[in-house]
Amino acid sequence: MSVIYVDIKTVVVVLAIALLSAWVLLGGNSSSQVSGGEKITLYKNPNCGCCVSYAEELRKARYNVDVIEVEDMESVKAKYGIAVEDQLS
Numbered sequence: 296m297s298v299i300y301v302d303i304k305t306v307v308v309v310l311a312i313a314l315l316s317a318w319v320l321l322g323g324n325s326s327s328q329v330s331g332g333e334k335i336t337l338y339k340n341p342n343c344g345c346c347v348s349y350a351e352e353l354r355k356a357r358y359n360v361d362v363i364e365v366e367d368m369e370s371v372k373a374k375y376g377i378a379v380e381d382q383l384s
Contacts, residue, residue, distance in 0.1 A: 334359045338371045 335353055339346035341364040350360045365371050372382055 332357060332359055334361065336361045336363060338363050338365050338368065340364070340368050341366065 335358045337346060337350050337353070337360055339350075339362060346362070350362050353360045371377075
């Protein structure tokens with residue numbers, strides 16, 4: 296009976312290559328699996344420049360972004376049950 300010794304680094308490298316290969320074969324990036332025309336509604340304060348940038352980035356990722364300007368963001372946060380710790384401002 297023969298015994299085969301395998302270096303742990305070799306196992307890790309082979310496993311990493313196998314996982315990377317599977318990832319590439321299955322689509323390559325996670326954004327292609329969730330984006331591609333899905334509609335997103337972005338509520339923003341008319342004075343917020345950050346939200347404009349967020350909408351642009353979402354469009355670059357092929358989302359269909361509908362921007363709605365709202366003066367009273369507190370009512371929107373309350374309506375959708377946004378937890379205080381998840382609120383930006």
